[in-house]
Amino acid sequence: MDKNKIKKYAINARTELINAIKVKLATLGIDENEIQDKLSISTPDKEYYVDDNEANALTGAQIGWRKDIVAELNRHGYQEDSKTAYKDFVEEVAYTWFNRIIAIRFMEVNNYLPSRVRVLSSEEGRNEPDIINEAMEISDDLGGYSNQEKELITTALTEKTPELMDNLYTMLFIKQCDALSEILPGLFEETSNYLKLLFTPHYDRGVIKELVNEIPEEYFDVKREGQVQIIGWLYQYYNSAPHEEVVNMNGKAIQKDEIPAATQLFTPDWIVRYMVDNSLGKYYLERHPDSAVRQELKYLLPDEIKAINENQDIIDYKLLDNAMGSGHILVYAFDLFMKMYIEQGYSKRDAAQKIIENNLFGLEIDKRAFQLAYFSIMMKGREYDRRFLRRNPTTNLYYFEDLHVSDEFYNFISDKVVRANLKKVVKDFSDATELGSIIKIDESIDLDSIEEVVAGLDFESGLDVFGYKKIQKQILKTLKIIKVMTTKYEAVVTNPPYMNKFDKTLKKYLRDNYKNYSKDLFSVFIYHNVHQLVKGGYAGYMTPLVWMFIKTYEPLRHDIINNFKIDSLIQMEYSA
Known part of the structure; x- marks a missing residue:
């Protein structure tokens, strides 16, 4: 296994992904310094943020997707520190797509995809990945197609213009990721709308084409060199630039997000x-x-x-x-x-x-x-x-x-002992992403009673404007982590x-x-x-x-x- 090939690819992939995401954010009027308001030429159906170029206009669902991006940036602390929040957000989007691309490549080489149809490459050596030419045959594996998606498949395969083929591949790639969320939920969470707006997969250029061309297929093949070696080295080399940046900071304290x-x-x-x-x-x-x-x-x-x-x-x-x-x-x-x-x-x-x-x-x-x-x-x-x-x-x-629970959430817990014990857990895990496995656990706390009470709370998803269901899910996950830590x-x-x-x-x-x-x-x-x-x-x-x-x-x-x-x-x- 030639680690120089892996290192070169991973470092370049990170740079390409980050730059592409920044360019897309710029067309949405978003950078590390400000989030611009829409231009006066915007209409209820079309929003413009940088110029009147139709290619940059947001229409339909995309208008809401941009709002999701703004909400995510604010969740990362954009209003307090725009540069750090912007950097963290871009990194998060980039590694999400990188991990997915690497995982799909591994699965297609080993014939592990449920459809048995390649997504990034072609077994026959075609220019287009097999998923494009076999799109109609694997409809069930991708969760079915809407009438609009069927029309895109037919039109793109008939006319084969670059724009239509890009649109077709993007649609199929995202549907494949979402289909995989059913069997690999820990990696392929259902694709957030803002992720769709910030990354366009291309099969004929960029990180996907370079992965197929530059990293030998046998590096992924479990019958030969594959699995942990390639995944581990790709991950380390992907992070080599930020690693060097942090370790060469001349004695400065390493911050939580840099660990x-x-x-x-x-x-x-x-x-x-x-x-x-x-x-x-x-x-x-x-x-x-x-x-x-x-x-x-x-x-x-x-x-x-x-x-x-x-x-x-x-x-x-x-x-x-x-x-x-x-x-x-x-x-x-x-x-x-x-x-x-x-x-x-x-x-x-x-x-x-x-x-x-x-x-x-x-x-x-x-x-x-x-x-x-x-x-x-x-x-x-x-x-x-x-x-x-x-x-x-x-x-x-x-x-x-990090576990943070609003005061309002505690009001749903009538048992005073359970409420007090939950507050102790929340305090212990408020900086969990920094302290991790070395958090000292108070083993006198009855975790089972907390789990029983919190799991029994019923929040209707459609009416959950305060995010109580998300807090509930995070508490239950933290309790499982504590059980791992105390075993x-x-x-x-x-x-x-x-x-x-x-x-x-x-x-x-x-x-x-x-x-x-x-x-x-x-x-x-x-x-x-x-x-x-x-x-x-x-x-x-x-x-x-x-x-x-x-x-x-x-x-x-x-x-x-x-x-x-x-x-x-x-x-x-x-x-x-």
């Missing part, structure tokens, strides 16, 4: 295998000393393994990556679990669903990384079961969101964030909750994660080596030496 760019690094394959083989793998061998799985553990250290007489069902083994990034560790753990399940007599199809629903757990502060981790895990299930995506499996992967695991394996330039919020939280370990986030994770283990469980990390020598980390060393056992340790070079 993902500063800390996310794709973990090389051999390191993932070393960590998982010597944690989950070794835990299993201790309980199955005659297992043939031992031969599969290429990076298991050749130490004597003492048998433990403990009859634990494989379905009860749990592995957590609480800084999961794009999911590399979880994907390899899936493969290892599959070997264990097969040895225990399960079919591959049954094992795939049980692994995802019972054995793998992941947490992440960055939604875009979560989307790719979720996608990678779902594709592992699809690899072993053709109908896997139609079975609606439940994953245990989550991304953190004990047989293995906790991660490449934690390396960061020691904290803003005031994070610095205070670390000082109040992890004072002896607060020199760097990675040391907090070392301390935190060993306390999430069952007795006899293993925590695996890739971290910088400074914790072994520098005086600042002495309390961490004492805690490990006095309370735990170092099973294996590799000191890598700084350049590693």
Whole structure:
């Protein structure tokens, strides 16, 4: 796998997507400094914002879509800090489309699309993707067509003018994304209207054409080099520019929204295998000393393994990556679990669903990384079961969101104890996208009672002008995250964030909750994660080596030496 090709493509794709979105926003009278009012030449049916060019006029539903864009910008804080809000919004739109394009490419190469028809390329080598020429045949797979859409298909394929073909491809691409939302809701949320206005997919130029032409197809093929390597490296290289920008800030504190760019690094394959083989793998061998799985553990250290007489069902083994990034560790753990399940007599199809629903757990502060981790895990299930995506499996992967609840929402909760406990949870998770997995949980709170009461609240969607249903959904998701955070695991394996330039919020939280370990986030994770283990469980990390020598980390060393056992340790070079 030529990483230079991947890096070049990902960096260029990010730049192209961001520039295209900015150009489109400019035609809507929106930039980082102001949101313009419509021009006086506008009519009730047509709105103009920059000139009287008909190509830039908004008509019909597009008028409302622009209002959605303005609302999203305001949600990002445009009125308080227009430049930051504009930048964050553009980044969000760009990575949403990037993730979708990468996911569709992976699915079409492996023939995982429900229609079995390619969306970005042609198996026959045609200039147009197969979805264009087979549009009428796959109507049901795309949710059916309106009369207007049918007319567009017929007219475009007859006349084949560039404008009509672009319109046809945009329509089909978005319908494919929305159809995939039914089987992959964690990545393909139903396309917001404003997203349709800000990105036009082209099959004959731009990021899609470059992906097909510049990245060899075998990089996506699971029978060859595919899956986690290509998805993980594309994600890391896509973020390489913001990463360099943040880490070279000359000692400035890293702000909340900069943490993902500063800390996310794709973990090389051999390191993932070393960590998982010597944690989950070794835990299993201790309980199955005659297992043939031992031969599969290429990076298991050749130490004597003492048998433990403990009859634990494989379905009860749990592995957590609480800084999961794009999911590399979880994907390899899936493969290892599959070997264990097969040895225990399960079919591959049954094992795939049980692994995802019972054995793998992941947490992440960055939604875009979560989307790719979720996608990678779902594709592992699809690899072993053709109908896997139609079975609606439940994953245990989550991304953190800041939790804010209006005073009015609390008025719907009559039980004073439940209301007080919910307020504690909301306070703890108000900065969840910054604190993430290291949030200290008050385990005296009865989460089940909160869940029962909040889930029982009934808000009619059509009348929910205050967004109570959205708050309800977010609370219930946060309660699920807390359950993941408070569970004990047989293995906790991660490449934690390396960061020691904290803003005031994070610095205070670390000082109040992890004072002896607060020199760097990675040391907090070392301390935190060993306390999430069952007795006899293993925590695996890739971290910088400074914790072994520098005086600042002495309390961490004492805690490990006095309370735990170092099973294996590799000191890598700084350049590693």
